[in-house]
Amino acid sequence: MSKSxxxxxxxxxxxxxxxxxxxxxxxxxxxxxNGQLTGGIIVETEAYQGATDKACHAYGNRRTTRTEVMFAPxxxxxxxxxxxxxHLFNIITNIQDTPDAVLVRGIAPLVGIETMCERxxxxxxxxxxxxxxxxxxxxxxxxxxxxxxxxTANTVWxxxxxxxxxxxxxxxxxxxxxxxxxxxxxxxxxxSIKDNPYVSKAK
DNA sequence: ATGTCGATTTGCT
DNA sequence: GCAAATCGACATA
Numbered sequence: 001m002s003k004s005x006x007x008x009x010x011x012x013x014x015x016x017x018x019x020x021x022x023x024x025x026x027x028x029x030x031x032x033x034n035g036q037l038t039g040g041i042i043v044e045t046e047a048y049q050g051a052t053d054k055a056c057h058a059y060g061n062r063r064t065t066r067t068e069v070m071f072a073p074x075x076x077x078x079x080x081x082x083x084x085x086x087h088l089f090n091i092i093t094n095i096q097d098t099p100d101a102v103l104v105r106g107i108a109p110l111v112g113i114e115t116m117c118e119r120x121x122x123x124x125x126x127x128x129x130x131x132x133x134x135x136x137x138x139x140x141x142x143x144x145x146x147x148x149x150x151x152t153a154n155t156v157w158x159x160x161x162x163x164x165x166x167x168x169x170x171x172x173x174x175x176x177x178x179x180x181x182x183x184x185x186x187x188x189x190x191x192s193i194k195d196n197p198y199v200s201k202a203k
Numbered sequence: 204a205t206g207t208c209g210a211t212t213t214g215c216t
Numbered sequence: 217g218c219a220a221a222t223c224g225a226c227a228t229a
Contacts, residue, residue: 046221084213085212086221181221
């Protein structure tokens with residue numbers, strides 16, 4: 001038996017969202033939903049840095065039904081409905097009561113590519129399959145049903161397959177769609193792998 | 204290639 | 217009531 005590739009509970013808890021958002025680039029996000037195994041290499045993330053980040057849903061330690069899971073210890077999923085129709089997948093990081101999360105905005109399909117294309121109703125592999133936060137969830141079959149799941153269990157998890165992303169390959173820039181956050185909208189907390197076709201096109 | 208607009212739930216005022 | 221961590225359809229050029 002080879003050692004498990006799955007990231008451990010402690011991996012998610014030992015850093016904040018800004019640090020882990022960068023370390024998550026090159027990791028592989030996997031799902032096994034309705035018997036279908038699918039997954040892709042994470043190529044774009046955004047960090048939402050807890051209570052002090054105006055763009056974060058848990059800014060000021062705001063607790064609602066939706067944000068409750070953000071206060072859990074790192075290593076859980078946070079899937080919420082955006083604009084009334086899109087599911088956005090996040091990874092809860094950091095320790096309990098520090099509501100950090102990392103949004104996954106783009107993945108390069110790797111496992112179960114045909115299933116991912118089918119879920120997106122696309123005939124063949126192309127960036128539109130999974131370049132964008134709502135598209136990541138669609139292609140992997142993630143919905144609100146997958147909120148607050150343990151990422152060390154067998155439905156949604158993340159693997160380290162040894163794909164190396166050097167610091168110089170990481171592009172840093174402002175987060176997308178958070179103009180309402182004032183000064184915090186300018187923070188360079190969007191991270192992506194340079195020149196990867198599965199990085200979302202910011203409108 | 205660029206711009207506008209609708210879909211539709213959640214949470215805040 | 218209104219804006220939101222978005223996307224795709226459609227219009228115009």
